[in-house]
Amino acid sequence: MLLPKLNLHRDIIVLNHKGDKIIRRQTVQQFKKIQIGLSIILVITTLTLLANSFEKSWQTDITPSNHITNELRVITRISPNTYFESDDGPSGFEYALLAKFADSINKKLVITTTDSNSELFAQLNNQEVDLASAGLSTNQTLNGKVLYGEPYIESQPLVVYRVGNQKPRKPNDLIGHEVVVPADTNHSASLEKIQSKHPELQWREINNVDYMDILARIENNEIEYTLLDSTDFLLHQGFFPRVKKAFPLGEKVSFAWAFSTNTANSELLLAANQFISKIRQDGTLAKLEEQYYGQAVHISQVDAYEFAKNITHKLPKYINTIKNIAQQHELDWELLAAISYQESGWNPLAKSRTGVRGMMMLTLPTAKEVNVTNRLDPEQSLNGGAVYFNKLKNRLPSSVHDPDRTWLALAAYNVGMGHLEDARVITEGKGGDPNSWYDVKQSLPLLTQPKWYSKTRYGYARGYEPVHYVQNIRHYQNVLSWNAIAKQRSAKK
DSSP: OOOOOOOOOSEEEEEOTTOOEEEEEBOSSOBOOOOOSOOOOOOOHHHHTGGGSSOSTTOOSOOOOOSSTTEEEEEEOOBTTTBEEETTEEEOHHHHHHHHHHHHTTOEEEEEEOSOHHHHHHHHHTTSSSEEOSSOBTTOOGGGTEEEOOOOEEEOEEEEEEBTBOOOOSGGGGTTSOBEEETTSHHHHHHHHHHTTOTTOOOEEESSOOHHHHHHHHHTTSOSBEEEEHHHHHHHTTTOTTEEEEEEOSSOEEEOOEEESOGGGHHHHHHHHHHHHHHHHTSHHHHHHHHHHGGGTTOOHHHHHHHHHHHHHTHHHHHHHHHHHHHHTTOOHHHHHHHHHHHHSSOTTOBOTTOOBTTTTBOHHHHHHTTOSOTTSHHHHHHHHHHHHHHHHHHSOTTOOTTHHHHHHHHHHHHOHHHHHHHHHHHHHTTOOTTOHHHHHHHGGGGGSHHHHTTSSSOOOOTHHHHHHHHHHHHHHHHHHHHHHHHHHHHHO
């Protein structure tokens, strides 16, 4: 598996909920793979590397001291947007923030995971950890037992339900129905506010579950309704295609790291607040948000359902071939599978109006270039597509680093390297970073406008298409990874 290279110089010490210690040494080139204790085996490749894809403009001026001078001890939950372990290192939006913060204060990051918010806050208050990072809302007052730092993201609580069941449209519609939320979350506080106006509203809290568990029960018709933050919904909707948002409930909430009220944490809290303020000001935070959550916004409920169905009915026929070819070309197999699904829906006989054919939808010139003699042969098509994709990656300047390198190459696979270079030139001319997918994707749609494409070398292009193309592939890749993880979680229960 070929992964973008990291740029950190610290140990990552990971503790699972049983207290088993795992040490990962990050070098300039890669994570050394050390598999001790944890069994989550798949990776969302694009997410793994975001913690290290930006310049260190976020370095803090405060280096807090604590009783373990070289460690930053954090407790979190395992989820797509918080933290999870993979073969190639820790991943997750909140992990990305934590990794940057630890690096900015020259600390080793020590992570403990738990499925229970009660346990999370207990360890925090007992000073077993320095901070908690697990999608914690600042409206969880907890009777003044914790201090919240500077908020790093906002989210809107949503009522969600299963497609095919009665859709609630307002709080009154929840009365008399089963509403279930994980215990010790901000959603109980949101429901309490609504209950003041609707006294008959009732709900049930469940301990030691996360939203993967709750949503699986809604998908299986075991629960009617739950509350889910909009950020969580974006990441989870592809895993549970029958789960749909009904209506927003209450006001937006802010998420922040939680600290013990112990005064020993005062310097750490100040450093954390300074760090969040800096990455918000320099744009790093916005880029992280887009890269973690932006890939899901283009997927419709129908697309999500169709993809889930094809994972079951189509993918098994080709998965071994995909894995073998991906390994040969040092690609993540989920990425290759996602590309081939976006191109053909895993249909080896696919044909477009322009004459491209096969699993990877190769043109005749491209097929000849990568030595494909039969575009309708799945193995040949997948191999040719992998070769061509790697060629595109290699043609990008050395100044382009992963994960942006992968995403820009995907755009070139769709729209052509010439049009991609035009968009990069436009990006640079507008003061953006031509090596950043975040910036280039703003420029690609401009290739539909005469004002812009008339000044380019290759002219007009349907620039919206590669943007959606890349976002879709990133989403499919994430779903494939988490689909396997969900199966593993179910097998353990």
